[in-house]
Amino acid sequence: MFSSTKQKAYFCRMKTIDQINFEGKKALVRVDFNVPLDENLEITDDTRICAALPTIKKILDDGGAVILMSHLGRPKKGPEDKFSLKHIVNHLSDKLGCPVKYVNDCIGDEVTSEADKLKSGDVLLLENLRFYDEEKAGDKTFAEKLSKLADIYVNDAFGTAHRAHASTAVIADFVGNNKCFGYVMANEINNLEKVVNEGERPITAIMGGAKVSSKITIITKLMDKVDKIIIGGGMSYTFAKAMGGNVGASLVENDKLDLALSLIAEAKEKGVELLIPVDSLNADAFSNDANTSVSDIDKVEEGWMGLDISDKTKSIYREAILSSKTILWNGPMGVFEMDKFAEGTKFVANAIADATAQGSFSLVGGGDSVAAVKKFNMQDKVSYVSTGGGAMLEYLEGKELPGVKAINN
Numbered sequence: 001m002f003s004s005t006k007q008k009a010y011f012c013r014m015k016t017i018d019q020i021n022f023e024g025k026k027a028l029v030r031v032d033f034n035v036p037l038d039e040n041l042e043i044t045d046d047t048r049i050c051a052a053l054p055t056i057k058k059i060l061d062d063g064g065a066v067i068l069m070s071h072l073g074r075p076k077k078g079p080e081d082k083f084s085l086k087h088i089v090n091h092l093s094d095k096l097g098c099p100v101k102y103v104n105d106c107i108g109d110e111v112t113s114e115a116d117k118l119k120s121g122d123v124l125l126l127e128n129l130r131f132y133d134e135e136k137a138g139d140k141t142f143a144e145k146l147s148k149l150a151d152i153y154v155n156d157a158f159g160t161a162h163r164a165h166a167s168t169a170v171i172a173d174f175v176g177n178n179k180c181f182g183y184v185m186a187n188e189i190n191n192l193e194k195v196v197n198e199g200e201r202p203i204t205a206i207m208g209g210a211k212v213s214s215k216i217t218i219i220t221k222l223m224d225k226v227d228k229i230i231i232g233g234g235m236s237y238t239f240a241k242a243m244g245g246n247v248g249a250s251l252v253e254n255d256k257l258d259l260a261l262s263l264i265a266e267a268k269e270k271g272v273e274l275l276i277p278v279d280s281l282n283a284d285a286f287s288n289d290a291n292t293s294v295s296d297i298d299k300v301e302e303g304w305m306g307l308d309i310s311d312k313t314k315s316i317y318r319e320a321i322l323s324s325k326t327i328l329w330n331g332p333m334g335v336f337e338m339d340k341f342a343e344g345t346k347f348v349a350n351a352i353a354d355a356t357a358q359g360s361f362s363l364v365g366g367g368d369s370v371a372a373v374k375k376f377n378m379q380d381k382v383s384y385v386s387t388g389g390g391a392m393l394e395y396l397e398g399k400e401l402p403g404v405k406a407i408n409n
Helices: 005-011 047-064 087-094 109-117 133-137 140-147 168-173 184-194 212-223 235-242 254-270 311-322 343-357 365-377 389-395 402-408
Strands: 025-030 065-069 124-126 153-154 180-183 203-207 226-232 273-275 279-283 294-295 306-310 326-330 360-365
Touching: 025 047, 047 065, 047 087, 065 273, 087 124, 087 273, 140 294, 153 402, 168 212, 168 311, 168 402, 180 184, 180 343, 180 402, 184 203, 184 360, 184 389, 184 402, 203 294, 203 311, 212 226, 212 235, 212 326, 226 235, 226 311, 235 254, 235 306, 235 311, 254 273, 254 402, 273 311, 273 326, 279 311, 306 311, 311 343, 326 343, 326 389, 343 365
Parallel strands: 025 065, 025 153, 065 124, 153 180, 203 226, 203 326, 226 273, 326 360
Antiparallel strands: 279 294, 279 306
């Protein structure tokens, strides 16, 4: 579809852990354990941990040792207990079926000592990389210190592949050819390629979410290659107002009305069917207890706000989805976190699941879309659920991802 020649080349020569025997080796694995924790510091969603298990187990089964490094949250000034990776040690040990060692730093003499002691079958988890500003800064000295902990570097953190951080990109400068992708990275790229370069037509992209401004680039890129673009979520009302509609108190980016009109014109010019909601489920307050009403999307009453699509739109969208062979979904149709306004998103998710059951390829990505799929227990009813929102969008936009480039160079 629209990926760069470089992207295609990366895909063709992708080096994965299946090409390496880790017997007697120590592997430094960059994982994405940035999992949500509740007020008791208990994990509320372990999807990212579970995604990394096959990579870890492959290395252990070969007879290797594993050193895991990750970030967690957004610490501001050095170590913060609520962002410590010590909180996931027990859960990770249970998932792996073996004890996980932990060290409360990621560089330094103690870390080096613990890494040196590792034997085949051992797993060591380092402390949060972002307790050091050098991680996000892509500091070379910091990256070099990390690189010396093991024999082989494995990048399995697709969620941070679009960041040129020390542990995701710069570290590759210090490991020579002893680097590869883990299964998460390889699977992400493989499945994105099924949309980017190998998508069977008709291809439909479903773009939801609050703001059209956050999706400008991807919508524009999609225009060149897809057959249909379905619009949902808060951004719908910017389109509706741009076309002269009354949207009441609905979320609108008033400074993006001209942009919305230009996207409509561009779609028409390129022969892309741009589907915008025709009706709206409205509320008199942003609350699950609000009073609701249904109207045409361009006739929302003053003081009311649109929070979901309604029946006419659902029917149109289902027909479009079921007629598609390749489906990309990024962004909900409404405020699905509130049950009263979750039906539109659930309906679209079900339509995608039905299309998938009929043989279509479906890829779901982006934090809210993934959360919706999980809320409705539909992870196993779509072809692939991406673990990286920002990285996925940048890949689809044809951008070079530093974490991918670092392994392939």
